[in-house]
Amino acid sequence: MAPAPVVHLRGAVALVDRFPALAGVDLDVGAGEVVLVRGANGAGKTTLLRTCAGLLPVTAGDATVLGVDLARTPAAVRRRVGLLGHATFLYADLTVSENVRFWARASGATQEDGRAALDRLGVPSRLHHLAVRSLSTGQRRRVSFATMVARRPELWLLDEPHAGLDAEGRDLVDGLVAEAAGSGATVLFASHELDRAERVAHRIVTLAGGVVQSDERDAGGRDAGLRSDW
Amino acid sequence: MIRDAALVASKDLRLEWRGRVGLGQVLPFALLCVLLFAFALDPDRGVLQRATSGLFWMIVLFAAVLVVQRSFSVEGEDGVLDALRLSGLAPASVYLGKVAAIVVQLLALEALLLVAVAVLYDTTLRGWGLLLGTVLLATLGIAGAGATYGVVGLRLQGAETLLPLLLLPLLAPVLIGATRAGDVALGRSAGPGWPWAAMLGIFAVVYVSLGAILFRPLMEDL
Numbered sequence: 001m002a003p004a005p006v007v008h009l010r011g012a013v014a015l016v017d018r019f020p021a022l023a024g025v026d027l028d029v030g031a032g033e034v035v036l037v038r039g040a041n042g043a044g045k046t047t048l049l050r051t052c053a054g055l056l057p058v059t060a061g062d063a064t065v066l067g068v069d070l071a072r073t074p075a076a077v078r079r080r081v082g083l084l085g086h087a088t089f090l091y092a093d094l095t096v097s098e099n100v101r102f103w104a105r106a107s108g109a110t111q112e113d114g115r116a117a118l119d120r121l122g123v124p125s126r127l128h129h130l131a132v133r134s135l136s137t138g139q140r141r142r143v144s145f146a147t148m149v150a151r152r153p154e155l156w157l158l159d160e161p162h163a164g165l166d167a168e169g170r171d172l173v174d175g176l177v178a179e180a181a182g183s184g185a186t187v188l189f190a191s192h193e194l195d196r197a198e199r200v201a202h203r204i205v206t207l208a209g210g211v212v213q214s215d216e217r218d219a220g221g222r223d224a225g226l227r228s229d230w
Numbered sequence: 231m232i233r234d235a236a237l238v239a240s241k242d243l244r245l246e247w248r249g250r251v252g253l254g255q256v257l258p259f260a261l262l263c264v265l266l267f268a269f270a271l272d273p274d275r276g277v278l279q280r281a282t283s284g285l286f287w288m289i290v291l292f293a294a295v296l297v298v299q300r301s302f303s304v305e306g307e308d309g310v311l312d313a314l315r316l317s318g319l320a321p322a323s324v325y326l327g328k329v330a331a332i333v334v335q336l337l338a339l340e341a342l343l344l345v346a347v348a349v350l351y352d353t354t355l356r357g358w359g360l361l362l363g364t365v366l367l368a369t370l371g372i373a374g375a376g377a378t379y380g381v382v383g384l385r386l387q388g389a390e391t392l393l394p395l396l397l398l399p400l401l402a403p404v405l406i407g408a409t410r411a412g413d414v415a416l417g418r419s420a421g422p423g424w425p426w427a428a429m430l431g432i433f434a435v436v437y438v439s440l441g442a443i444l445f446r447p448l449m450e451d452l
Contacts, residue, residue: 053316054316055312055315055316075315075446078315078316078317079316079317079318081316082316083312083316085309085312086309087308087309087310087312088308088309089308089309089310089312089313090308090310091241091245091304091307091310092307092308093245093248093249093304094241094244094245094248098241098244102237102241103313103317105237106234106237106314106317106318106319107317107318108318131248147313
């Protein structure tokens, strides 16, 4: 018997301000897959990621993530997923260390997990005691990513993960995604940087008007070179 | 739950210490109110003294609105509310942590306000047991209701102006009970003060219990 998909959506509808931003999405994502979600602005990429995170209610259709029925108990899936959004999810007046420590403890991780994640994201220790407010956009993005990595989520939901990062940071993100998939986590990410994203992805799903327009399996991902570099 | 509430409370107090909004804005505002009431009512010193308890609690309510607004505005910045929803923290823990942090801030403010009132309104502070009980219970009630409406405000446009409209009517019983108990404690009124304090206790329990229950649906998208 095939293992249950990590993400299972059938005719899933999610409303944003009464507008069906997801208008009947059909999608299955298996464990360890890296799926790029692409589409024009307003296609429903961010809504799809937020719905899978249990942040938006599913108003029609079937939606199961990590075995949790999103239509009935969306909150139950939240602590098992990691979402990197357009926002940083950080308190601007707290230092980098304080932010990571707070979010690590809030999600049941340890301070050591938080510190290790900061190191993994290449956040230098000289920044740890600076208020997030005084960091650059790219540095904030790395700290935000570190808070997510520290949670060790089973499903990574990344909305434009390369945005605001320099070339080294983008490579780092690609490596983290490959590493996460290698360790059994599932990654669903939206990006407009298609050249880079397509190299990392195993599948490419295109959204248009809140529905899946195409689903290309065996995309250009499984980049062996990328993974071995890591 | 207590560990998580303590985590949230310590984070809120650290944010307040860093932002200095309480020290730099709320406290000066409250002291200014004390001063302005003194200017307005000074020609008849008797009125000022008789109204000390009511004026004190009115000022505390106004200041509490600002403290609550600040407490929740930081959760509305940069997606933090979503992060709280995604975290493993139980909404009731988040609520209790925020209530605790608001209580600490208001108690510090009230201690300084009592000194200001004693000096400017020529009031002798006495009835310490009743006064302390009143302050603690009224503050808990204010923080309990404030934290509940604070999270509602995050979802509403024009929250800054709506919050006082929503919150102050709900706190009218607290104002009445705290003023009456304060009058007795300060010797402005005869009669038992503890029944008023008990009423404050009931309101505090009701507000905090309801808040802890309602916080989960209120944190969700409306």
